[in-house]
Amino acid sequence: MRKVFQEELKSVHDDLVEIARLVATALDKAIESFQSADVDLAQEVIAEDARIDFRQSALDERAIDILALQGPVASDLRTLVGSLRMSASLERMGDLARHVAQLARLRFPESAVPESLTKTFARMAELDRSIIADVAELLETHDLSLVAKIQGANAEIDDLHAGVFRAIADSSWTGSPALAVDAALASRYFERFADHGVSVSRKVSYLVTGEWDGDMTSN
Incomplete structure (x- = not known):
């Protein structure tokens, strides 16, 4: 019976990793x-978000079934509850990727990226790519050295x-009001996205060490 339980826990773990990889894509x-x-491509992202939602719902249902049927001990209970919280953060990261794609679709054939902020958004995109790659690796390996890396990238994004x-509030801004709104939304x-990555990393750290370094209710 215990072997079956451990296999179920591993299935939840593997699903978290797979959702993180879908979010990265x-x-x-x-x-x-x-x-x-x-x-x-924007439309492809929007359509495929349902796949992430489905995987998250399936993971949550499996975790709840395990909670109801297996009566897990404290450490396993922490793992399952943490998995439920992390799946919610990953699903939200997928939603935020969809929002970026929706912004691109809204402004087509024009670009939603203000020319004066091209480098800024390119750097934000690079950092978010790094964060979700590190989150997926952290979920898979529990290598806690990745937590500080994720938090550092998040600080730069902030x-x-x-x-x-x-920039958009400065008197030198020459873009249209619509472009200013686009920039504000995209930046947000x-x-x-980075904030949710930090949230997942903190929860993994908690599962591994039993010590929490932030507000469990945040993000």
């Missing part, structure tokens, strides 16, 4: 559509996000 496509005004708002999507 969605983000790659969303960024490409955002940067190149590729409406077909600075870039603040810079975007300073990239910033929140």
